[in-house]
Amino acid sequence: DAGVTQSPTHLIKTRGQQVTLRCSPKSGHDTVSWYQQALGQGPQFIFQYYEEEERQRGNFPDRFSGHQFPNYSSELNVNALLLGDSALYLCASSLGSHGYTFGSGTRLTVV
Amino acid sequence: EDQVTQSPEALRLQEGESSSLNCSYTVSGLRGLFWYRQDPGKGPEFLFTLYSAGEEKEKERLKATLTKKESFLHITAPKPEDSATYLCAVQAENYGQNFVFGPGTRLSVLP
Numbered sequence: 126d127a128g129v130t131q132s133p134t135h136l137i138k139t140r141g142q143q144v145t146l147r148c149s150p151k152s153g154h155d156t157v158s159w160y161q162q163a164l165g166q167g168p169q170f171i172f173q174y175y176e177e178e179e180r181q182r183g184n185f186p187d188r189f190s191g192h193q194f195p196n197y198s199s200e201l202n203v204n205a206l207l208l209g210d211s212a213l214y215l216c217a218s219s220l221g222s223h224g225y226t227f228g229s230g231t232r233l234t235v236v
Numbered sequence: 237e238d239q240v241t242q243s244p245e246a247l248r249l250q251e252g253e254s255s256s257l258n259c260s261y262t263v264s265g266l267r268g269l270f271w272y273r274q275d276p277g278k279g280p281e282f283l284f285t286l287y288s289a290g291e292e293k294e295k296e297r298l299k300a301t302l303t304k305k306e307s308f309l310h311i312t313a314p315k316p317e318d319s320a321t322y323l324c325a326v327q328a329e330n331y332g333q334n335f336v337f338g339p340g341t342r343l344s345v346l347p
Contacts (some may be wrong), residue, residue: 127326131280152326156333158334164240165339166339167240167323167325167338167339167340168323168330168335168337169337170334170335170336173332173333173334181332181333181334183334185266213277213299215279217279222327222333225335227272227279227280228279229277229278229279230278230279231278
């Protein structure tokens with residue numbers, strides 16, 4: 126049983142560029158949440174998607190946007206990248222509010 | 237302001253030397269307190285969920301306890317493979333279904 130799959134695993138972008146990160150949830154899960162984890166810190170909640178709608182959002186600017194597809198997979202888009210956006214981006218899937226499972230993340234480096 | 241703090245920031249133990257990690261929280265309407273283990277470059281791996289003061293859970297060398305203000309993760313006779321960052325997270329009424337994470341404790345167990 127595949128867990129949460131994230132792609133790509135590593136990414137290097139230049140300031141001002143745009144990036145799209147992808148997440149396939151664990152089989153049977155219908156909810157996807159995205160977190161940003163800066164080096165040496167705990168993950169911070171970005172937003173959560175359920176039934177293709179953004180259900181909840183953390184304290185992140187509008188440069189961060191997302192999407193959920195009918196097959197429950199999700200994308201995180203970040204526009205106008207800043208050096209401070211360099212982090213590990215984690216996707217977590219769940220069935221409603223149960224069974225949160227994290228992926229291994231995408232390491233984004235902005236230069 | 238709601239927050240989750242963890243101490244110590246880093247802990248170095250000799251193999252077999254038992255110790256405890258602390259997670260203090262100030263949130264209203266706690267729904268659950270979660271402990272995760274995170275290895276370098278990986279996503280958080282679920283360990284325990286605690287829901288009410290006085291609750292305890294055990295898994296191998298780990299035991300988690302919860303009071304109204306804090307949680308402890310006790311590590312008994314640790315082994316080098318227990319080396320990781322241990323994250324504490326809470327779910328609370330003000331935050332819907334998402335987690336508020338602490339900064340983590342980096343544990344190193346030396347052989």
